[in-house]
Amino acid sequence: MEYRQTEGIVLICTPFQERHVIATLFTADLGLARFFVGGGHSQLSALSRVECLYRDRGGSTLLQLKEWTLLDPYLILREELGTLERASFLGQKLLQSQLPLKPAPALYNLLLLYLAYAPLAINSATFTTSFLIKLLKHDGLLALPERCMECEAPLQAAALIRGEAFCQAHAPSWSPLFSQDEMRDLRTLAGARSMREVLDVRMEDSFRLKVERLFGELTESIY
Numbered sequence: 001m002e003y004r005q006t007e008g009i010v011l012i013c014t015p016f017q018e019r020h021v022i023a024t025l026f027t028a029d030l031g032l033a034r035f036f037v038g039g040g041h042s043q044l045s046a047l048s049r050v051e052c053l054y055r056d057r058g059g060s061t062l063l064q065l066k067e068w069t070l071l072d073p074y075l076i077l078r079e080e081l082g083t084l085e086r087a088s089f090l091g092q093k094l095l096q097s098q099l100p101l102k103p104a105p106a107l108y109n110l111l112l113l114y115l116a117y118a119p120l121a122i123n124s125a126t127f128t129t130s131f132l133i134k135l136l137k138h139d140g141l142l143a144l145p146e147r148c149m150e151c152e153a154p155l156q157a158a159a160l161i162r163g164e165a166f167c168q169a170h171a172p173s174w175s176p177l178f179s180q181d182e183m184r185d186l187r188t189l190a191g192a193r194s195m196r197e198v199l200d201v202r203m204e205d206s207f208r209l210k211v212e213r214l215f216g217e218l219t220e221s222i223y
């Protein structure tokens, strides 16, 4: 089988037997991909950007990595704990939400953008929450309609359930309600085209928690 090339960000490396490693990368054209890395090539480190030469292993979702070249060690991500935490968060959420070998080139570009801004994003909550919103939107799990599904009243505060939205009167009691301001921030962050626009949004911790809960519910129910 012939070798192909891609590039990606290393998310996790798990030792396998004595000399080998199973590396999970988020790649430019395969999405989330797992590679068998034979001994001698095992010095991959998490959160580095690499170019890979790989091939299929006959129907297995585990690919064979022949060789790799370091494109960027992203040392800047390791200079400060907050930066490392923000960068690691991105990887964890991709691992939780993406199916293996489902190409997502737009998400790869989004990841590169967020990694570039991880050292600069002093407001961690805005940084991480906006990434979750972008992920949900990318995967078609976040619709932000203007009207209640039940009564068609224009939405002010709303409950968001599986891509549908309900006004306060029709929201189930168990579902957190996004206030009118929070709905505005959701729309701003989902539609933002630059990091400047994203990082200008100031948010309360309660908003971050609601978005994390929404992300948890939607990714668990779908995958």
Ligand SMILES: [Zn+2]
Pocket: 148, 149, 150, 151, 152, 153, 166, 167, 168, 169, 170
């Ligand atoms: Zn309603």
